[in-house]
Amino acid sequence: MAIDFTVPDNVIMQAQMVKFIAETTMRPYARQLDENEHERPTAFVEQMWPILKEQQRASLERLEKPSSSESGDGEKKKKVSTQYLRLMVMVEMMAWGDAGIYLCLPAAALGGAAIEAVGTKEQKIRLLSRFAEGEQPVWGAMAITEPGAGSDNSAMATTAEFDEETNEWVLNGEKIFITSGKLALEESNGLVIVWATVNKAAGRAGIKPFVVEAGTPGVSIGKVEIKHGIRASDTAAIVFNNARIPADNILGSPEVQASKEDKGFKGAMATFDASRPLVAASALGVGRAALEFLKEKLAENGIDIPYNQPYHKLTAIQRDVLEAEAAMKAAHLLTLRSVAMLDEGLHNSLEASMAKVKAGRASTFAAQKAVELLGAMGYSREWLAEKWMRDSKIAMIYEGTDQINTLIIARRILGYTRHELS
Template structure:
């Protein structure tokens, strides 16, 4: 992998994509036409430049251990906004979460709200653990993938449920709820999909290599 600076001759932005969500961040198709990239722009050490080993590639891949908790935190922010807005809106209509009651005594809406909150808190705690290890410069491959996989799936569920519970109001573009739902899914895709991160978690827990568990 390498870094390409803006304005490099031979680098052409072919198309800026129209996307479902995160529209404030451009995603573009890029063409390299005889572009020359300085050796200093290659990520990793000399081994990756000469092909002598995998250390450079592994080092580049290890950056995911730092970026996955960031994506998880982003997902939690979106999920929290959707959950709190839905909870507060329904509370104004007399539908409130009743903590301490058996699940079978709750209405379906109350049960959904509790599940949304539970998923949000679980993702938050996993992300706290992953970032704490990162701050301490300790190994966090397992925890970062756990946090990313959990948060990506949780925010997708939470935002979809918010739209459902709020009915026409949730589906309307007058509110941010539908935008949160559109922005949520990418958190389950980039920095490794939910499936990839679940696979990494399984390898780390079971002690398998990439070749042993694909």
């Protein structure tokens, strides 16, 4: 190995293709979908469904028939995956197009990540097939947050009780802030991974993931949120009222299911190690959109950004832009590191949280500066700067707030458990 920042050509090519999609099916609709929350990004969804369907199909095929090259251990070690690097580059580019529309990707999304992380092979094939076939797009989602359980999701109150007579799980409770929740359950034949407790007294150890499929009686969509930013994204509440699901819709091997430890919960946290770098990537996209636009408008007004002037010769505007650019650069590299570790199969909790914190801060700073420095036009809804500022903020909130991720960083660098540092 050697320190290297070369992104392989095929990944760059993929990014160029996604850029085309962003320019044709995202940017042109960005304002319209922001102004008309709950309207769907039809052009984007129609463009993406065949592509994502094909990717899911190929992934399932690999699962069913592992090729000989992947089964040999020696081969595996030689070939480093670029799966997460590709995801990072694509997510960044899509968020550059529009962060809200990006979240409407017709795919298993976070639900899929949970299935991949803790599902059995049988479950993966059974549950993910719907994302690999058909004319109509399908969405997946993940439900963790509750009105009384945000960052402290071990406090969740949604219950799952096993009914031995019918061999079913019975869910009761309410989940909120579910990205694509309505798309998954009401507008497609999708599914939602719902985290619920089988034994409240057991705390984290009692929390298990359940699969709730569209059309399940007793499941209804509650409030559909009206938001500050990413307004094109569907954010819904789901209410479970004696919702019955099959026995084998509890996710994971029997060992995980029966575990008295918090393996199930740890599964949820493991999906964050993979998803946080991608939230960071989406923040990078929004920040880059804002920064590029800002620099373009400043240049039109005779202000260029120099990269060779001493600090005392820079104007206040140049200093702001350079500070934003440096922060974005650091965020980009921290994110790159966190995905490179995922691709190498290394544990990346610390690095994933670092990437997300820095990317969230850098992109909100860049977008807030764009609004400020572009004056009346920055604040106007005629341009997208103000929208990027609203869109950027979410990266500091979802998948763990800035504070929660800082807490994770702190625990890791100090070698503290959650009991030692809370």
